[in-house]
Amino acid sequence: MYKVIIADDEYMIHRSLAKLVESSEHPFRVVGEAEDGAEALLLLKEKPDLIITDICMPGLDGLAFIEKAKQVRSDVLFLVISGYGEFEYAQRALRLGVEDFLLKPVSPEKFQQTLTAIYHRLEKQKRRVMDYRQWFLGHEELLLQLSDAIWRLDEKAVDELLHKLVHHYEKEAADEIPFPTLNNILQEKIMNELANRGLSFQDHPIYRELTADADEKINATSSVLIQCRAYTQILLHAVKSSRNFGSRTHISKAITYTKDNLSDSTLSVQAAADIAGMSVTYFSRLFKEETGTSYVQYLTRLRMEKAKILLDEQLHSASEICERVGYADYPHFSKTFKKIYGIAPADYSKLHRSI
Known part of the structure; x- marks a missing residue:
């Protein structure tokens, strides 16, 4: 099914054109009607295959509309409807690459013939695009x-x-x-x-x-x-x-993931950036803007805080806690803990037991 939008400032005309399109023997479907170019631009979100437009419309006229529409949908085809006194505008429209133009009043027979020609053009274009897509595959x-x-x-x-x-x-x-x-x-x-x-x-x-x-x-x-x-x-x-106001959500998602996976020794800024859907560089910058610290510093602080809580509970040895907070190397864990708290984890555990 090929999608069609129609733009004409006269209601009865764009309504009658819509009926002619819908009665075509070919698979055309009208997905929108507009009474000026600005309104028609909004209908491009429907991804039309064919646009039927008048030239003389208030505000954004047909020619200006065609130029702007081609910037958004360069593959769409155009059929121009022109009044007798606007023939020179139709010639300009042809230079813009429109498929054809018809003079008002439009003969239903001529209109259907033109639609048939456009249908065959669309079919040929579709086959060609399918061939092109094979290359992309x-x-x-x-x-x-x-x-x-x-x-x-x-x-x-x-x-x-x-x-x-x-x-x-x-x-x-x-x-x-x-x-x-x-x-x-x-x-x-x-x-x-x-x-x-x-x-x-x-x-x-x-x-x-x-x-x-x-x-x-x-x-x-x-x-x-x-x-x-x-x-x-x-x-x-x-x-x-699109992300301008959503960066906090992405960073929050990475923070939640980090808190839930502290025991994972492979947890890294790359893993967090992947969760946030960002490059490491972009993620690192946003993370520091949101938290005031780097991701590595944040991760280290969380791990040490959890290690301290586990040591306070006295249910696990320092070496077991090392693994529970994501460190594969105990000396590195011990050195980091001492740097933050001023005492090695094993000594902290002994001190806590003696109190």
Whole structure:
């Protein structure tokens, strides 16, 4: 089923167009109707395959709407509806890459013929995209690693993985897969993976704003790497924006995990950062901002506090307590305890028993 949105400032016209679309012999479904370009932009969250739009509308007109919509959904097809006196605007629309234009009043027969042509174009496009996706399947692991690096806000890893992906693309598929298609599928796969982790921001204002900004910056260059980097920066910024007020939740999650796993000798800043879904560098900075101390210092303090409590209970030997608080090496445990409390754990235990 192909999704369609319709934009026309005349209610009766966009209603009649919707009925014509729904009565088509081809699988089209109207998922939204708008009476101006600004309202139509909001409907892009429905991920339409085809947009039918008038040119002369109040506020954001059809041409401006097409330009903005292409920045968000470059793969969507456009059918322009134009009045007799607006033919020159329709010509401009064709230069923007629209599929076709029809003059008002629209003949139902001509409209259905045009829909049929667009349907065949969409089918051809779908088959081509399916072929392209086969190439991506061969690099699924690399894409998952890239999504994970974006999720963790690890910009160094993102850059390294992009270099690998672009190298494979230029070597294996550059002659077959146009860059816009590569970029669209790449973004889709990464955003789907991020959505699985609870982040969805494609319809967020910052996503549209940054996408438009990136388009302006990369128009003058043909470097695939630069273009891919520009769009992954959008995703990184969007992840940061989505987390702007959620960092405390992520740090709190890592703290809870740490408290529950003090006996695990493999517990580390890397493990805590993984739980928080961040790179070690980003996690360490946020952790210190939230707690006023480094993660290693925090972990050490928790372990020593627990060790002291266990020693006070006098139910276990110092060597047993060493293991219970996550130390595999007793001398290291004893040295750390003495550094904090001024006395070795074994001596502390003896002193406590004598009181």
